Structures are given as C-alpha cells and as structure tokens.
Amino acid sequence: MVVTHKAGNRLVAVGAFSDDFSGSDNWSEVGVPDVSVNTTTDKLVVKMDRTSTNNKCVYDLGVGNVSDIRWVLRYHRVNFSVVGASNSLGYSGISDSGTGTASSGSQDFIGLIWNDNGENGKYGTLYANGSALPSLNNTGSYQMTFTPTVGVNYYVEIERLSTTQMIIRFYSDAFKTKIFEIWQDIPAAVGGLRYLTFQNYASNTSDTPIEFTVDKVEFFNESNNIKGVVGLPAVDGTLYNGSTFADPTTGKAYTLQYGSWKERNKPADSIRELLHDYSSGKQHFWEWFSGTGFDSSVWSLQNHSGTGTVIMNEFVSLTPGGILLKTAASADANSSLDFNNIRQYDQANCVFICVGRRYDSSTRVSFGMTNTANRTANFADSVDDSSNTNKSLRSADGSTISETQGSIAVSAVALNSIKLEFGASNIKMYIDGVLDVTKTTNRPAAKLQPSFDALTRDSTANGSIIRYCEAYNT
Numbered sequence: 001m002v003v004t005h006k007a008g009n010r011l012v013a014v015g016a017f018s019d020d021f022s023g024s025d026n027w028s029e030v031g032v033p034d035v036s037v038n039t040t041t042d043k044l045v046v047k048m049d050r051t052s053t054n055n056k057c058v059y060d061l062g063v064g065n066v067s068d069i070r071w072v073l074r075y076h077r078v079n080f081s082v083v084g085a086s087n088s089l090g091y092s093g094i095s096d097s098g099t100g101t102a103s104s105g106s107q108d109f110i111g112l113i114w115n116d117n118g119e120n121g122k123y124g125t126l127y128a129n130g131s132a133l134p135s136l137n138n139t140g141s142y143q144m145t146f147t148p149t150v151g152v153n154y155y156v157e158i159e160r161l162s163t164t165q166m167i168i169r170f171y172s173d174a175f176k177t178k179i180f181e182i183w184q185d186i187p188a189a190v191g192g193l194r195y196l197t198f199q200n201y202a203s204n205t206s207d208t209p210i211e212f213t214v215d216k217v218e219f220f221n222e223s224n225n226i227k228g229v230v231g232l233p234a235v236d237g238t239l240y241n242g243s244t245f246a247d248p249t250t251g252k253a254y255t256l257q258y259g260s261w262k263e264r265n266k267p268a269d270s271i272r273e274l275l276h277d278y279s280s281g282k283q284h285f286w287e288w289f290s291g292t293g294f295d296s297s298v299w300s301l302q303n304h305s306g307t308g309t310v311i312m313n314e315f316v317s318l319t320p321g322g323i324l325l326k327t328a329a330s331a332d333a334n335s336s337l338d339f340n341n342i343r344q345y346d347q348a349n350c351v352f353i354c355v356g357r358r359y360d361s362s363t364r365v366s367f368g369m370t371n372t373a374n375r376t377a378n379f380a381d382s383v384d385d386s387s388n389t390n391k392s393l394r395s396a397d398g399s400t401i402s403e404t405q406g407s408i409a410v411s412a413v414a415l416n417s418i419k420l421e422f423g424a425s426n427i428k429m430y431i432d433g434v435l436d437v438t439k440t441t442n443r444p445a446a447k448l449q450p451s452f453d454a455l456t457r458d459s460t461a462n463g464s465i466i467r468y469c470e471a472y473n474t
Contacts (some may be wrong), residue, residue: 049209071096165344202260230382286470334454343447361412365453366453452464
C-alpha cells in the first residue's frame with residue numbers, strides 16, 4: 001500500500017499500484033505490439049486490433065495481491081484518437097494469465113469489453129471463468145451504446161464489488177461525474193487474478209481498430225482490516241494512534257484507534273451512524289431527501305404510464321417535507337423511483353426502512369424493494385391503497401404476485417415509519433414499530449434495490465411523500 005503523509009498524521013491513498021508510465025517501462029508486451037508503453041510520451045498506447053495475432057500488454061501484480069472479494073481498477077485520462085471503427089474488439093481488466101494466453105485461451109478474467117461495430121461503440125462488463133474471453137458480453141443485456149468524442153479525456157473504473165458482483169463506470173472527469181455504469185453478476189469461482197491486461201480479440205476478421213491512450217493506471221486492493229473497504233494501510237506499528245486516512249475510492253475517512261481503523265461518524269448524515277459503529281458492516285445506505293434539488297445521481301424516475309414528477313417538498317409550506325412523487329394526470333398513470341438499478345441487497349438477508357405516506361386519495365402507493373422498476377417480477381412492498389381497508393404487504397417471486405392485508409388502516413394523512421425485514425423464510429412488515437404482517441408466500445428470488453411507486457386510481461396526478469429511506473444487508 002502506497003500512502004502520502006500529510007500534516008497531522010493524515011494519510012491519503014495513492015493505491016496498491018499506480019503507474020503514470022513515466023521512466024522505464026515495467027509492462028510486458030507481446031504481438032505487433034498494438035498495445036505498449038510509449039516512454040517518450042509517458043502514455044500507454046492502446047490499439048484494439050482484431051487480428052489472429054495475440055496482441056497483449058500486461059503488468060504482473062504478483063501472486064495473492066488481488067483480492068477475490070473486492071478491488072478497484074482505474075484508468076486516468078483515456079483519450080481516443082480513433083472511434084467509429086469497423087469490427088474492432090478488445091478487452092482490458094485483470095486476468096490470471098500473462099502474455100502467453102490469447103483471448104481464445106482459457107483464463108479467469110474480470111474487466112471491460114471495448115467493442116466498436118462501425119457506428120456505435122458497445123461497452124460492457126465481461127468475465128471469464130476458466131474459459132476464453134467471449135466476443136460479446138456474457139449475458140448480452142449489459143452492453144452500453146456509447147461513442148466517445150475524439151480528443152476528450154475520460155476516466156474509467158472497473159470494480160469487483162464482491163465475490164459475485166462487478167461494475168464498470170465511465171466518467172467525464174476525475175471519477176466524479178458518471179456518464180454511465182453497468183453492473184453484472186459474476187461466478188464466485190473467478191479468482192487468482194494478478195495481471196493488469198490490455199489485449200485484442202484474436203480473430204481473422206479485418207478491422208479498423210479503436211485507438212486511445214491512457215495517462216495513468218491505478219489499482220486499489222481490498223484491505224483485510226475492514227471488510228469491503230479498499231486500500232486501508234496495514235496496522236503494523238508504524239502509524240500513531242489518531243492518524244486519519246482518506247479513502248479516495250469510497251470517500252470515507254478513518255481514524256486509527258488502538259490497533260484498528262474506525263470509520264469516522266457523520267452525524268449530519270445519519271442518526272444511526274451517530275449511535276452505532278457500522279465500520280465493519282455490509283452494504284448500508286440512507287437518504288434524508290433534504291435540500292433544494294432532487295439527487296438524480298442516486299435515484300431514477302421511471303415512468304411506466306404517463307410522465308410523472310418528483311418535487312423537493314422541504315420548502316413548501318404546510319407540507320411534511322421530503323420529496324413528493326406524483327403520477328401524470330391520466331387514467332392508471334404509474335411512476336416510480338428506483339436506486340438507479342443498483343441491486344445490491346440480498347432478498348433473503350436485508351432490511352428496508354422508510355418514513356412516508358400516501359399524499360392523495362384514489363392512489364396506490366408502495367414503499368419497498370424491487371428487482372425491476374416496473375414491479376412485474378421480484379419485489380416486496382408495504383402498500384397503502386385507497387381501494388383497500390388496511391395497509392398490506394405485496395410481493396412477487398418472479399412469476400406470481402400476491403398481497404396480504406394487515407390490521408392497520410390505510411391513510412392519506414399520517415406519516416408512518418415502515419420497516420420490511422427480508423429473511424430466509426419470510427418477510428415481516430412493521431408499521432411504526434408494530435409487526436403487522438408476516439408473509440411466507442411469493443417472496444422475491446433476485447437481488448433488490450430500494451424503490452417507491454405511485455399508481456393513480458383516477459385521472460388525477462396523485463402520489464406519495466417520502467422523507468427518509470434506509471437499506472442494508474444483514
């Protein structure tokens with residue numbers, strides 16, 4: 001782990017590996033080579049050339065230095081000189097195999113596919129589990145159509161989130177403003193990775209290659225000190241108690257306290273974080289829905305019928321604050337908010353909490369977790385439906401939707417604290433701390449994301465108010 005020491009024993013991570021390609025070339029190349037380090041310009045020069053020759057450039061991180069649980073790989077200032085090429089195809093990421101293995105060779109791999117069909121770039125997640133690298137994304141449904149602009153700097157991030165999930169992100173600046181991101185499930189068996197890799201797709205098909213340069217490659221490995229945190233320095237006696245560490249991957253800050261790193265609490269963000277130590281916990285999210293603007297980098301408005309709206313309600317008089325999710329003013333209009341399709345919550349081991357209420361009559365509002373935004377397959381919701389007598393727990397297992405009403409009356413007036421506990425054999429719905437429904441049937445069978453849904457029962461623009469949301473894996 002490389003760190004920069006600053007005043008007050010503050011440490012800022014540089015990365016387990018960082019190369020700006022200045023000085024000598026420590027990468028290994030094979031083939032033409034179409035991918036190589038230019039020691040004059042101090043850049044990695046990449047040409048994704050679809051030929052029968054194995055063109056490959058790798059850096060060996062060494063055995064055991066890449067976690068099988070979580071890591072982050074970053075490319076700084078990716079600058080294209082040729083886009084809209086013909087039949088161009090290549091890969092970058094981390095492999096368990098060095099220069100001697102072509103794309104057609106068996107390997108373990110996690111990374112990014114660069115696929116240009118002459119009109120639109122097709123970028124997507126990609127893995128190999130003891131197999132050749134596929135010529136398309138593993139599922140075919142994760143690819144993103146994106147044509148970069150020549151001469152513009154992009155920032156690219158590949159992250160292994162867990163043993164079974166990965167994500168890629170493209171940014172327009174230094175890892176702050178996302179252009180797009182793509183998630184994908186991966187086999188837990190993919191492992192033993194060690195070689196940072198750029199390589200072509202070995203094929204006899206002629207092409208016009210994609211061409212770009214990379215100014216810097218950076219790798220952050222998971223720390224063994226705190227699960228899920230990338231890049232914490234080792235606690236080996238060389239740092240004083242009270243030293244702080246800023247993790248550039250997560251944005252979190254840590255303090256060294258008597259032999260272990262502790263995440264510094266942020267009371268302004270969460271009362272739970274103020275009262276409890278979650279530094280060693282699993283995925284944990286909370287949102288206060290405060291401020292003057294709706295945060296579209298976290299939430300996506302999905303319009304299933306008609307065009308709905310989201311209004312920041314905090315500064316509107318005589319209302320309870322939060323956000324107001326409204327449908328269109330048309331029959332059966334339906335809109336929802338989802339977590340930008342980030343489905344990181346285990347359907348059998350997670351908790352959802354929110355504070356909200358139905359805002360209008362003649363409306364069905366849902367607060368809960370879903371796999372897909374339109375709630376046609378896997379989901380579980382606490383429902384307040386003006387057509388029902390009592391609040392209900394509604395869920396689906398991928399094929400069948402069912403609903404169980406509880407004993408607490410529906411209301412378009414009262415704010416409620418809603419809690420859904422997802423277990424291995426049931427889902428429990430609590431309203432204001434009281435267990436109201438335990439449901440064992442038609443429980444979701446896929447990963448979930450927080451979501452809110454509003455369906456009008458007439459032709460009026462109706463909706464719900466949400467003031468707080470929290471979700472975490474258990």
